[in-house]
Amino acid sequence: MGTLIKGKPVADSLKEDLKAEVEELKSKGLYPKLTIIRVGADPSDLAYERGALKTMENVGIGAQVIALPGNIAQEEFVRVLQGVNSDGDTHGILIFRPLPQQLDSNAIKYLIDAEKDIDCFNPANVAKVMEGDETGFAPCTPTAVMEILKHYNVELKGKNAVVIGRSMVVGKPVAMLLLKEHATVTICHSRTKDLQGVASKADILVACAGKAKMIKSEYIKNGAVVIDVGINVNENGELCGDVDTEECMDRASMITPVPGGVGSVTTSVLAKHVVKACKIQKDLL
Ligand SMILES: NC(=O)C1=CN([C@@H]2O[C@H](COP(=O)(O)OP(=O)(O)OC[C@H]3O[C@@H](n4cnc5c(N)ncnc54)[C@H](OP(=O)(O)O)[C@@H]3O)[C@@H](O)[C@H]2O)C=CC1
Numbered sequence: 552m553g554t555l556i557k558g559k560p561v562a563d564s565l566k567e568d569l570k571a572e573v574e575e576l577k578s579k580g581l582y583p584k585l586t587i588i589r590v591g592a593d594p595s596d597l598a599y600e601r602g603a604l605k606t607m608e609n610v611g612i613g614a615q616v617i618a619l620p621g622n623i624a625q626e627e628f629v630r631v632l633q634g635v636n637s638d639g640d641t642h643g644i645l646i647f648r649p650l651p652q653q654l655d656s657n658a659i660k661y662l663i664d665a666e667k668d669i670d671c672f673n674p675a676n677v678a679k680v681m682e683g684d685e686t687g688f689a690p691c692t693p694t695a696v697m698e699i700l701k702h703y704n705v706e707l708k709g710k711n712a713v714v715i716g717r718s719m720v721v722g723k724p725v726a727m728l729l730l731k732e733h734a735t736v737t738i739c740h741s742r743t744k745d746l747q748g749v750a751s752k753a754d755i756l757v758a759c760a761g762k763a764k765m766i767k768s769e770y771i772k773n774g775a776v777v778i779d780v781g782i783n784v785n786e787n788g789e790l791c792g793d794v795d796t797e798e799c800m801d802r803a804s805m806i807t808p809v810p811g812g813v814g815s816v817t818t819s820v821l822a823k824h825v826v827k828a829c830k831i832q833k834d835l836l
């Protein structure tokens with residue numbers, strides 16, 4: 552029988568360190584600040600926004616949300632972004648993704664100032680994740696996964712890690728971070744043949760497909776560590792992950808719960824990245 556490994560102790564430990572760092576910055580007259588750019592009012596964006604604002608307040612980081620209409624035109628969006636890029640009071644920028652159809656993400660991603668790009672939208676930061684260069688910003692959710700593995704002393708070197716999902720927000724970057732820690736990494740997606748066969752070889756299984764409870768006990772190797780990134784809403788309107796936790800508990804050695812797992816650490820990493828961005832911009836790093 553495995554144990555549930557919760558996000559809260561990980562988030563609490565990150566926040567304790569951050570509070571001290573923020574105090575020190577403030578004593579030097581520096582006030583780290585996050586600006587969130589939201590287009591429209593997608594429920595998952597709003598859920599993340601609420602959590603992010605709460606965490607920033609908790610650790611003493613300033614925050615503002617620029618809420619733009621869902622049908623905003625490209626030129627107008629670019630004007631807003633350039634305003635935030637050149638705003639000396641803003642150190643970190645989070646743009647909720649995906650952006651609506653009418654906006655050209657492939658053009659916009661190059662425009663966000665790389666030093667303020669705390670969730671890895673700009674290809675300059677994506678390249679650093681590929682290279683294992685820690686001077687940039689990896690996206691917050693994959694970093695939260697790594698913080699959880701570190702906190703619970705999960706050995707990665709030489710282990711088989713299987714990632715289910717290949718998005719730029721979660722799957723691909725988390726695979727690169729696991730590779731940097733010397734895991735042997737397999738990335739699965741919707742065209743993977745025999746997903747169950749591949750997943751059941753994993754010592755560490757990271758589920759980020761966005762499909763409620765798709766991972767059943769046959770997908771789990773005995774003793775595996777299972778990290779459930781999915782945030783889905785079930786038939787009863789409750790949050791649930793990609794993993795059928797109850798079923799998988801028998802085989803796994805550790806599983807992160809949903810809610811209360813990766814999602815609860817993501818906003819603390821976001822806060823950590825704002826502080827790092829502030830230090831970089833003030834030549835303190
Ligand atoms: N905990 C947190 O803080 C966060 C949680 N999330 C959650 O994580 C999940 C993933 O998010 P995101 O990466 O943005 O989602 P995307 O929809 O962008 O990507 C999903 C990925 O999963 C793959 N996939 C989908 N269905 C299957 C399947 N049946 N078998 C194998 N692979 C499959 C897709 O494959 P293909 O590429 O072939 O289409 C795709 O690569 C969501 O539930 C989201 O809500 C997201 C961000 C933060």
Ligand SMILES: Nc1nc(=O)c2c([nH]1)NC[C@@H]1CN(c3ccc(C(=O)N[C@@H](CCC(=O)O)C(=O)O)cc3)C=[N+]21
Binds near residue numbers: 646692810813
């Ligand atoms: N650039 C970008 N990066 C993202 O990471 C990103 C995004 N855009 N767009 C939207 C999705 C969705 N997402 C969520 C994160 C946490 C909760 C969430 O519910 N968090 C709870 C905790 C949930 C739990 O306990 O597991 C909280 O913070 O209190 C929801 C949704 C991030 N996303």
